[in-house]
Amino acid sequence: MKAALEIKGLHKRFPGVWALRGIDITLDAGRVMGLVGPNGSGKTTLLSILMGHKKPTKGEVRIFGMKPGKRVREITSYVPEIDHLYGWMTVKEMADFTAGFYRSWNPSKFRELLEFMDLNPSFKIGNLSRGMRARLKLSLALAADPKLLLLDEPLSGIDPLSRDKILEAFIKWFQFGEQTVIFSTHIVREAEKLFDYVVFLGDGEIILQGEPDELRNRYGRSIEDIMKEVYR
Amino acid sequence: MSRFFLLLGKELREERNWILFSSIALFLLFALFLLRSGKWHKGSATVIYFLIVSVSIFILSIVRGFGLLKKEWDSRTIIYLRSLPAGGYEVALSKFTSFVVQIGLFAALGLILNYGLFSLESLDVSGLGFRSFFLVYVSAFFGSLVFFSVPFIAYVVGKSTARLGKLLSISVLLALVYIIPKLHKFFVRLLPFLPKFQIFKPEELAQRGLTIHPSSADLASYIFFTVISLALILLSGFLLEKKVEI
Numbered sequence: 001m002k003a004a005l006e007i008k009g010l011h012k013r014f015p016g017v018w019a020l021r022g023i024d025i026t027l028d029a030g031r032v033m034g035l036v037g038p039n040g041s042g043k044t045t046l047l048s049i050l051m052g053h054k055k056p057t058k059g060e061v062r063i064f065g066m067k068p069g070k071r072v073r074e075i076t077s078y079v080p081e082i083d084h085l086y087g088w089m090t091v092k093e094m095a096d097f098t099a100g101f102y103r104s105w106n107p108s109k110f111r112e113l114l115e116f117m118d119l120n121p122s123f124k125i126g127n128l129s130r131g132m133r134a135r136l137k138l139s140l141a142l143a144a145d146p147k148l149l150l151l152d153e154p155l156s157g158i159d160p161l162s163r164d165k166i167l168e169a170f171i172k173w174f175q176f177g178e179q180t181v182i183f184s185t186h187i188v189r190e191a192e193k194l195f196d197y198v199v200f201l202g203d204g205e206i207i208l209q210g211e212p213d214e215l216r217n218r219y220g221r222s223i224e225d226i227m228k229e230v231y232r
Numbered sequence: 233m234s235r236f237f238l239l240l241g242k243e244l245r246e247e248r249n250w251i252l253f254s255s256i257a258l259f260l261l262f263a264l265f266l267l268r269s270g271k272w273h274k275g276s277a278t279v280i281y282f283l284i285v286s287v288s289i290f291i292l293s294i295v296r297g298f299g300l301l302k303k304e305w306d307s308r309t310i311i312y313l314r315s316l317p318a319g320g321y322e323v324a325l326s327k328f329t330s331f332v333v334q335i336g337l338f339a340a341l342g343l344i345l346n347y348g349l350f351s352l353e354s355l356d357v358s359g360l361g362f363r364s365f366f367l368v369y370v371s372a373f374f375g376s377l378v379f380f381s382v383p384f385i386a387y388v389v390g391k392s393t394a395r396l397g398k399l400l401s402i403s404v405l406l407a408l409v410y411i412i413p414k415l416h417k418f419f420v421r422l423l424p425f426l427p428k429f430q431i432f433k434p435e436e437l438a439q440r441g442l443t444i445h446p447s448s449a450d451l452a453s454y455i456f457f458t459v460i461s462l463a464l465i466l467l468s469g470f471l472l473e474k475k476v477e478i
Contacts, residue, residue: 015394051315054477070473074317084311088246100238101316 002064004029004148004180005050010059012045012204019045020204023059027197029147030177034195034212034223035184038231042204043184044081047150050182051078063148072148074102077141081153083133087126091119091136095143102144109173110143116172117165131162138166142173149174149181155190163190170194192223200230235318236326243300243330254292254338258285262345269353278349282365285342286372289335293376296334297383300327305391310478320476321469324388328381328465335376343369367431367449374454377461381468382408388468392475408464416456423452 003026010023020042027033035043048054049061052068063072085094091114099105114121117135125133134154141149154170155163167190174181185191192198198215200208207230208215212223219226244251261284269277304310313323343366350362382405390401428450 048478053311053314055475070317070319073315076315078311078315080311080315082308082311084308084315086242086246086309086312087307093245097238097242098316101235101318 002029003027003062004031004064005033005182006060006062008060010046010049010061011057012042012049012054013057018204020049023204023206025199025206025209027180027182029064029180031180032176032194032196033180033182034188034191034198035182035201036186036188036198036223036227037201037207038186041201043201044152045204046201047078047080047152047182047184050150051076075104075147076150077144077146077148078150079137079141079152079154081156083130085125085133085137085140087124089125090121091123091125091128092121094125094136095121095140098140098144102146104145106143106145109145110139113139113143113169113173116169129159131158134158134162135165135169138169142169145175145179147179149179151181151183151185153184153186155185155187167191167194188224188227189222195223198223200227202231235316236322239318239322239326240329243326244333247330247334251334251337254334255341258338258341258345261285262348265349266352269349275353278346278353278365281342281349282346282368285339285346286368289339289342289372289376290379292338293331293335293379294383296331297380298387300331301384301387301391305478314472314478319469320471320473321466324384324465324469324472328384328461331380332377335380336373339369339373339376364431367429371431371449371453374457378412378457381461381464382412385464385468385471388471388476392471392477394477412460415460416453419456420450420452423455426451426455 005025005027007023007025010020011018012020023042023046025033035046037043045054049056050063050068050072052070052072061068064075066072086097089097095110099107099110113119117132117139119132119136119139123132125136128136138151138154141151154166158166171194183191183194192212195212198209198212199206208226210218215226216222219229221229261281265277265281301310304313314320346365346369347362350365386401386405386408389404390397393400431449
């Protein structure tokens with residue numbers, strides 16, 4: 001199977017600090033990778049490099065054989081942790097704007113997602129709660145039907161109802177086996193059942209990586225408990 | 233619809249309040265001058281209105297040049313914008329085009345209202361006909377393209393480095409302020425065959441004890457302002473795509 005992601009010897013330095021050191025990851029297409037680690041471990045920096053928002057200091061990154069850039073963005077949806085949508089737009093305006101950029105945009109899927117997420121198209125984004133904005137971000141990302149989905153802490157800092165909705169929507173509309181996802185989180189308990197590959201990051205380095213079943217067998221405990229032990 | 237037009241549509245919708253506000257400001261100023269014109273020296277309302285609008289064009293250009301991208305950074309929407317499959321040059325060009333539309337509307341409305349005051353004051357002094365105002369408005373419009381694109385690229389360059397960004401930004405700004413007039417002179421000399429438009433009649437103004445520089449505008453300058461602005465905007469787009477980290 002063609003690799004969705006190939007990262008070799010990736011380093012990223014910010015003034016005075018190495019954010020990533022020697023990251024090597026190969027991920028086949030159609031897999032769900034959990035990128036876990038505490039805050040400040042380098043998860044967001046890694047995803048930013050994949051999107052081309054940050055440039056590597058050293059090392060190589062290939063996404064479906066391409067360097068991060070415009071062509072990669074055509075097949076990728078990115079959901080960052082922060083609020084990055086235009087507050088002055090309504091939900092419908094945001095969707096219409098986004099739809100124009102993706103050939104793969106699926107309007108019926110977006111309508112279904114809006115209904116499931118209890119989002120009214122006439123709502124102004126600036127007036128939505130954090131949880132509702134998180135729901136909208138995921139809906140926009142899923143409706144674009146991307147080959148690669150990058151989710152940066154989609155469950156962080158939101159109410160339990162929104163967290164459940166986001167996980168349910170992901171399970172319902174994400175095309176397992178066809179689409180590839182990198183799911184960054186430090187809240188592992190609710191998401192670990194989704195992963196078929198896990199990378200543990202700590203201080204910018206890979207501490208551990210492998211298939212969840214293999215890791216569970218090797219350590220005799222859940223991914224969440226492995227994480228607690230690794231970062232203790 | 234092409235990505236450029238999608239981005240341009242977004243820019244214009246985002247700026248609609250600004251367009252409305254600036255239009256209202258021009259009308260209010262016009263109304264004020266209309267009321268006061270009878271009490272002032274003949275021609276004062278036309279000239280003062282003209283000065284306020286033309287100076288505003290340049291000030292607004294600088295403010296928009298720094299502000300249009302800064303706003304995206306401050307609201308963190310730059311992450312959304314740069315996650316879309318649009319090139320940096322499309323983002324930069326859409327912002328530039330949106331500015332051209334805004335400042336074009338502002339200048340056109342200013343010119344129309346200025347003509348209203350001009351007609352009301354029956355001002356057609358030799359050497360200062362309305363054609364003079366028209367040409368200065370056109371020159372201000374083309375000049376504003378440079379006044380926008382220089383701070384725009386200075387802001388982008390400042391964002392392309394993790395350290396000393398502001399210092400780099402100011403250095404680029406000063407360097408361009410120094411280089412562009414020299415390039416302008418050189419460019420205009422290369423195209424002497426292009427038409428010049430006389431704005432004022434210097435000899436007639438001199439008889440009235442006035443000297444105004446420059447007394448003429450030229451097509452070569454308009455072409456230069458457009459070309460250099462587009463070049464700076466495209467370079468900004470390249471930097472946005474290849475060098476700037478968000």
